[in-house]
Amino acid sequence: MQPFTAKTCTLPVERILFRRWLGKVKYNKRMNENQGGIAINREDNWFQLDTAANLYPAIVSYRQVSIFRLCCTLTETIDPEILQSALYLTLQRHPSFNVRLKRGAFWNYFENNTNVAKVTEETGSPCQLIELKQNDDFLFRVTWFRNRINLEIFHALSDGGGGLEFLKTLVYYYLNLQGKCISTDGMIRTLETKADSEEIENSFFRYYNPAVNKPQPPEEKALHIQGKALPMNHLRIVQGIIPVDQALALARSEQASLTEYLTAVLFKSFFAALPADTDPTAMVKISIPVNLRNHFPSRTMRNFSFYVYTGIRFQDRELPLDQLIQQVQSQLREMARPENLQPRINPDVSYTQNAAMRIVPLEAKNKLIKQVHRLVGEDLFTCSLSNLGAVQLPESMLPFISQFDFTLSSSERIPTNCSMCSYQNTLVITFVSNIEERTVERTFFRILAEQGLEIKIDSNEN
Amino acid sequence: MKTCEACRLTVQTAGKTCVLCGGPLKIQLPDDFVPRYPAMDSGKKPKTKFTLLARIFLFLSIIAGSISLLINVLVWQGFAWSLIVVGGITIAWVLIGVPLMENMNLNLMLIFQMICVQIFIVLIDMNLGFPGWSLEYVYPLLYIAIAIVVAIFTIIYRMAWRDFLVTVMIMALYGLTPLIFISAGWVKVLWPSYAAILAAIFLSFGIAIFARDKFGKEFNKRMKF
Numbered sequence: 147m148q149p150f151t152a153k154t155c156t157l158p159v160e161r162i163l164f165r166r167w168l169g170k171v172k173y174n175k176r177m178n179e180n181q182g183g184i185a186i187n188r189e190d191n192w193f194q195l196d197t198a199a200n201l202y203p204a205i206v207s208y209r210q211v212s213i214f215r216l217c218c219t220l221t222e223t224i225d226p227e228i229l230q231s232a233l234y235l236t237l238q239r240h241p242s243f244n245v246r247l248k249r250g251a252f253w254n255y256f257e258n259n260t261n262v263a264k265v266t267e268e269t270g271s272p273c274q275l276i277e278l279k280q281n282d283d284f285l286f287r288v289t290w291f292r293n294r295i296n297l298e299i300f301h302a303l304s305d306g307g308g309g310l311e312f313l314k315t316l317v318y319y320y321l322n323l324q325g326k327c328i329s330t331d332g333m334i335r336t337l338e339t340k341a342d343s344e345e346i347e348n349s350f351f352r353y354y355n356p357a358v359n360k361p362q363p364p365e366e367k368a369l370h371i372q373g374k375a376l377p378m379n380h381l382r383i384v385q386g387i388i389p390v391d392q393a394l395a396l397a398r399s400e401q402a403s404l405t406e407y408l409t410a411v412l413f414k415s416f417f418a419a420l421p422a423d424t425d426p427t428a429m430v431k432i433s434i435p436v437n438l439r440n441h442f443p444s445r446t447m448r449n450f451s452f453y454v455y456t457g458i459r460f461q462d463r464e465l466p467l468d469q470l471i472q473q474v475q476s477q478l479r480e481m482a483r484p485e486n487l488q489p490r491i492n493p494d495v496s497y498t499q500n501a502a503m504r505i506v507p508l509e510a511k512n513k514l515i516k517q518v519h520r521l522v523g524e525d526l527f528t529c530s531l532s533n534l535g536a537v538q539l540p541e542s543m544l545p546f547i548s549q550f551d552f553t554l555s556s557s558e559r560i561p562t563n564c565s566m567c568s569y570q571n572t573l574v575i576t577f578v579s580n581i582e583e584r585t586v587e588r589t590f591f592r593i594l595a596e597q598g599l600e601i602k603i604d605s606n607e608n
Numbered sequence: 609m610k611t612c613e614a615c616r617l618t619v620q621t622a623g624k625t626c627v628l629c630g631g632p633l634k635i636q637l638p639d640d641f642v643p644r645y646p647a648m649d650s651g652k653k654p655k656t657k658f659t660l661l662a663r664i665f666l667f668l669s670i671i672a673g674s675i676s677l678l679i680n681v682l683v684w685q686g687f688a689w690s691l692i693v694v695g696g697i698t699i700a701w702v703l704i705g706v707p708l709m710e711n712m713n714l715n716l717m718l719i720f721q722m723i724c725v726q727i728f729i730v731l732i733d734m735n736l737g738f739p740g741w742s743l744e745y746v747y748p749l750l751y752i753a754i755a756i757v758v759a760i761f762t763i764i765y766r767m768a769w770r771d772f773l774v775t776v777m778i779m780a781l782y783g784l785t786p787l788i789f790i791s792a793g794w795v796k797v798l799w800p801s802y803a804a805i806l807a808a809i810f811l812s813f814g815i816a817i818f819a820r821d822k823f824g825k826e827f828n829k830r831m832k833f
Contacts, residue, residue: 592615
């Protein structure tokens with residue numbers, strides 16, 4: 147089979163124009179009729195927030211933006227007009243993103259947003275608070291910079307898995323409207339495959355099983371790093387770009403998965419960043435989001451993940467890396483067992499089903515959630531390490547895309563977070579931080595470099 | 609291509625120092641660097657809602673209110689006129705400040721302002737010995753004026769009916785308050801109050817005839833528990 151190249155894959159101009167015209171027709175048609183099985187794009191449609199999403203509107207602030215960012219770097223400079231058209235089509239395919247957040251008497255809810263989402267050029271710092279009024283009430287933002295498309299999503303709307311599906315559709319339509327010869331190969335959700343109710347379901351409900359009940363031991367509080375805040379709520383991104391084959395070979399040499407290996411390295415980095423007089427019995431804890439779609443079959447575009455915690459005490463900071471890896475490995479594998487995952491879903495769902503909780507007015511509920519989050523939410527971990535995994539795309543799209551990256555946001559209590567994803571042979575590990583100190587990032591990448599990895603460092607700060 | 613010898617890493621940057629350790633970078637190849645991120649300070653600065661001008665006006669308002677209170681107390685003539693001044697300043701803030709500072713929906717903002725003005729007028733009336741003109745004329749006639757505007761807005765901005773329908777309902781209920789004044793015997797001139805009640809009934813019928821289904825759906829989703 148002849149390999150796809152960018153040059154051979156571009157259509158003649160008249161076919162490109164026809165395709166763009168067809169895109170507009172499809173868009174107008176969708177605006178006037180219902181979307182397949184569900185009528186979500188109709189003005190009077192609405193749905194409730196999913197179980198995990200209820201948290202985010204209650205705690206959001208300038209210092210706790212609860213946003214994550216997915217970027218796709220193409221091989222050519224972005225054409226904003228085509229990106230705008232692609233966004234129209236993508237929103238038609240993913241109606242659960244075409245919503246605005248409204249306050250009911252007892253719960254928040256989403257209803258169809260009649261505004262038009264606009265793409266803008268990226269300026270300033272990434273992952274800044276989405277001001278709803280200025281963003282036409284949308285809970286996500288699509289920006290571009292040179293040859294990169296950025297998608298920043300408020301966590302109430304979706305999680306990394308849902309966001310990635312949205313970005314893949316957006317990039318597909320962008321390339322399609324540009325006239326590239328690409329096909330979906332069943333890997334991209336486009337308007338040809340209709341959105342069904344399963345894509346907007348709250349999968350936590352589907353897998354809620356009160357019969358499985360296992361009391362959860364109380365989580366221990368974690369150590370936190372502190373530093374001098376960057377001015378103006380700026381966030382610093384430091385990315386390490388590493389060949390996937392080298393990273394995998396390194397992890398396998400320790401009989402560990404990549405996440406397990408990098409978690410152990412992250413522990414080392416936090417031990418280096420904490421002051422020497424830290425209480426030796428206290429724990430550094432890393433929270434690792436688990437994509438529940440991998441364990442409970444679901445096609446939902448909304449939140450369907452939760453966190454597991456892995457912790458190592460400060461007194462064990464001098465342990466060699468291989469022993470840290472073993473500890474991380476045993477903790478993670480124990481928590482990721484299906485019989486341990488199911489009982490974790492139940493408390494989250496039962497809180498929203500609790501009769502007493504349901505009749506509490508929204509304002510009081512928000513205050514309560516905020517207090518609980520302040521007291522226990524972020525005290526339980528030092529940092530997150532979110533691995534989105536390998537981004538899979540149809541072969542015909544590969545020549546036009548050079549990199550994917552995934553970024554979390556930080557908060558006052560958790561100033562530094564780590565996330566990663568891979569595409570082809572490129573692993574991008576992203577640190578986001580709102581403090582001036584860079585010990586964690588520096589130690590992390592130095593350890594990896596010492597192991598012989600070829601690392602390229604990129605940053606939004608000089 | 610630049611490398612940091614301390615970190616033993618390749619660093620993509622326009623700067624001369626390593627982004628991790630701040631040490632000097634060694635340039636290995638001619639620099640063809642293209643920044644992958646916009647400059648950090650290139651974005652719009654976050655707007656503070658309370659600008660300097662607003663702060664100056666707030667300060668002046670407090671000074672004016674306090675001075676009038678002080679003079680009123682020092683030169684007491686059996687009449688608390690300073691409360692009218694303080695109330696007037698407060699109402700000015702409500703009328704001008706609320707539309708500037710709040711992201712309220714148009715109808716809700718009008719209703720909020722109407723209630724503030726009504727309270728203010730009733731307080732002035734009470735301060736003057738309660739001749740009753742506030743409840744007899746101003747309260748119901750102001751209500752009718754706002755009810756007409758709210759109804760017009762709801763018809764004009766049909767796309768936003770989801771937001772406006774509830775405000776029409778609030779207005780319809782609020783229009784029944786003159787019944788309390790009539791039954792308590794606080795008002796002697798009755799026709800403005802009756803006119804306000806009639807306007808409220810019209811609004812209710814308007815919802816019942818033109819938007820019953822929509823109102824039902826709206827009510828359901830807002831009250832879902």
